[in-house]
Amino acid sequence: MIAVQQVSKWYGDTRVLNGCSTTIAKGEVVVVCGPSGSGKSTLIKCINGLEPFQQGRILVDNISVGDRATNLPKLRARVGMVFQDFQLYPHKTVLDNITLAPIQVAKRDKTEAEVAAMKLLTRVDLEEHARKYPAQLSGGQQQRVAIARALAMNPIAMLFDEPTSALDPEMITEVLDVMIKLAEDGMTMIVVTHEMGFARRVAHRVVFMDMGEIVEDRPTTDFFEGAVSERATRFLSKILQH
Amino acid sequence: MQRYQWDWGVLFREPYFGWLLSGLGWTLFIAMLAWAIAFSVGSTIGICRTLPNRWLRAIGTAYVEIFRNVPLLLQMFLWFFVLPELLPREAGRWMKRDMPNPELTSAVLCLGFYHASRVAEQVRSGIDSVAQGLSRAGLATGLTLGQTYRHILMPIAYRLIVPTLTSEFLGIIKNSSIALTIGVLELTNQSRQIESFTFRGFEAFTAATVIYIAVSMVALGLARMFERRSPIKGMMTREANS
Secondary structure, eight states, rough: OOEHHHHHEEEEEEEEEEEEEEEOOOOEEEEOOOTTSSSSSHHHHHHHTTSSOOOOEEEETTEEOTTTSSOOHHHHHTEEOOOOTTTOTTSSSSHHHHHHHHTTSSSSHHHHHHHHHHHHHHHHTTGGTSSGGGGOHHHHHHHHHHHHHHHTTTTSSEEESSEEEEOOOOHHHHHHHHHHHHTTTTTOOEEEOOOOHHHHHSSEEEEEEEEEEEEEEHHHHHHHHSSOOOHHHHHHHHHOOO | OOOOOOOOGGGGGGTTTHHHHHHHHHHHHHHHHHHHHHHHHHHHHHHHHTTTOOOHHHHHHHHHHHHHHOOHHHHHHHIHHHHHHHSSSSHHIIIIIIIISSSHHHHHHHHHHHOOOOHHHHHHHHHHSSSSHHHHHHHHHTOOHHHHIIIIIIIHHHHHHHHHHHHHHHHHHHHHHGGGGGGGOOHHHHHHHHHHHHHHHHHHHHHHHHHHHOOOOOOHHHHHHHHSSSSSSHHHHHHHHO
């Protein structure tokens, strides 16, 4: 469903992605990890065209993301994205955050969009907060709203960019629980995260990146138990200490 | 110095009272129309300066630098005396002979386009201060760039800059006095006229001063009311929390 082929990207003279290739099948959950600055966030932002790249190809459902002729808004409407710092619209209620794109982009009827949004809010266990504003919610609640907002366009895949990194420890679980449910429902997901417990539990594959390269791309059990490269071993030992 | 005989009554005698009233009327009239131009042109230019398109950004920058860096008084003369000569002959003749109220029209255009350059900078800084992440969040749900501006960036940006826009409007009211140099009978000009008819300069200019201050206070009060009625609920709460 998503194919990343030999993608390279530069910021000026600095190469941030170096010949990255991987494919994600429908229904697959892939965790992307690696030290900070390894290019993992950049890579998933390339997948929905939020970041341009200079070399290689990315195909999402057989549509080339980097192609000039591609209608990016249309493509992005089909790929949900969740950000590290939630990025909810502060001037809109929770409900309006979720219905904005369905009404404006998918041209859905307002009541219909709101009914669908309420269903999503129930799914992330926040239905009683529909009329609140983002700043009235905790970080974990905001991130669950962000997930609901991304799901509102009925995406074919979901991208998560360190969805729990900005959260207080006690709120991480509530967000991960929603993501686990989503994975179990068969959603295609690419998740940039350091939550190795989550990776072990739901990921089919783990991609390990370092210095802009994909160093490891293996089935989950293989990644955690098999022999991996020295760079990956060093990374794992650092984050698994705690 | 001889003892000055104050005569505040002169201000309330006809025709001088009428002159002050009519001066105030023209001042408000010029300020309102100029504000309409400043707000709409300024918003457009300010938005241009934040767009990805290089050419639009360049046009925006050029506009701001030209209109902001030429003294307002000089601009007033340019609009009134020089522009008609620069235009093609027919247009120039129309401006000088047939344009309704040439002084007034020139004054309104001059003030409007001058203050537009300043409004543009405020709008730009407002948009810039809305986190870039928010526009990314909008784009990621499939909104076009235009929809992202309309539904996310602009509503937040405008509410952030209400205070500076207010002082800009007060600036227009005060700067409208420069229109007297091209013969518009606005408030300052009328008080000068009262002075030359009655030699009551202290009273006349005091009256103008008091009226300007009163008008500014009213405008300020209205802006405060507007600000209080349309807070960004989320942002207010967030500020209170941090």
